[in-house]
Amino acid sequence: MKEKLRSITSKALPPFIALALVFILWMYACGSGSVPKFMLPSPRDVAQAFAEDWQLMLMHSRVTLTETFIGLALGIIIGFLSAVVMDRFRIVKKMLYPLIIISQTIPTVAIAPLLVLWLGYQMLPKIVLIILIVFFPISISLLEGFSSVDADTVNLMRSMGAGRVQIFRYVKIPSALGHFFSSLKISVSYAVVGAVLSEWLGGTEGLGCYMTRVRKSFDYDKMFAVIIVISVISLLLIWLTGFLQKKCMPWEKINKMRST
Numbered sequence: 001m002k003e004k005l006r007s008i009t010s011k012a013l014p015p016f017i018a019l020a021l022v023f024i025l026w027m028y029a030c031g032s033g034s035v036p037k038f039m040l041p042s043p044r045d046v047a048q049a050f051a052e053d054w055q056l057m058l059m060h061s062r063v064t065l066t067e068t069f070i071g072l073a074l075g076i077i078i079g080f081l082s083a084v085v086m087d088r089f090r091i092v093k094k095m096l097y098p099l100i101i102i103s104q105t106i107p108t109v110a111i112a113p114l115l116v117l118w119l120g121y122q123m124l125p126k127i128v129l130i131i132l133i134v135f136f137p138i139s140i141s142l143l144e145g146f147s148s149v150d151a152d153t154v155n156l157m158r159s160m161g162a163g164r165v166q167i168f169r170y171v172k173i174p175s176a177l178g179h180f181f182s183s184l185k186i187s188v189s190y191a192v193v194g195a196v197l198s199e200w201l202g203g204t205e206g207l208g209c210y211m212t213r214v215r216k217s218f219d220y221d222k223m224f225a226v227i228i229v230i231s232v233i234s235l236l237l238i239w240l241t242g243f244l245q246k247k248c249m250p251w252e253k254i255n256k257m258r259s260t
Helices: 002-032 043-088 090-103 108-119 124-147 151-159 164-200 207-216 222-248 250-259
Strands: none
Touching: 002 043, 043 207, 043 222, 108 124, 108 164, 108 222, 108 250, 124 164, 124 222, 151 164, 151 207, 164 207, 164 222, 207 222, 222 250
16 A cells, blocks of 8 residues: 555655646746736736636536547548558559658648638538547557567467457557557547637637637737637547546556566
8 A cells, every 4th residue: 555655755755846836936937027918927817717617618618528438439530531541552652651641741820710610610620630630640659569469479360360350459459559659649639629729720619719809909817718618628638548548458557466
């Protein structure tokens, strides 16, 4: 029990200290008057703004989270399928891989308004943008995971009569899970940012739309409050991804215990 408490403390204490230092510097900058109030609202003003508008922020958060989860799910499916096809057929990999790389050179800020123009101001363009953001890290990391499979293990499975499907299920997927969850932690945060950005550029609901409205009315305390909400959502999704990784990869905990 003491060792577990020490482990939790050693993990939680450094980020807590860092956040506390940032908070102290923030309060000092606002209290000393070195930064104008309209440029940097105080923590008290931000907390008050959140207390005043929390119901509205919650409503917009639901819209953003809905877009994020739908786009993330579709992006994972498309990324997984593209990785499987590229791993199975080399000619497809030679054809698709450069196109996937080129797709990531297009700035998100440039393509988001075009998606809004082509698909309207509803949820569809936001979901499409999230898919474009998510599927790249998922497909590339899964492809690397499939390629990193130990050749001796594959040959052993073949000598025991295993087919392609069995090798894929029992060897390639477990080998690629670590790569998948590493990319998923990045993708969930990018998905939230992509949803907010697309709402910022065009939409009627969502945290991005809310940010546009408060910015135009110069309510920067509310702007800071919604930024904190977006950060909290991203951190919770990253934590959830780590939790799922532990559940899906229980052997990692055993390996860590053996190494220590």
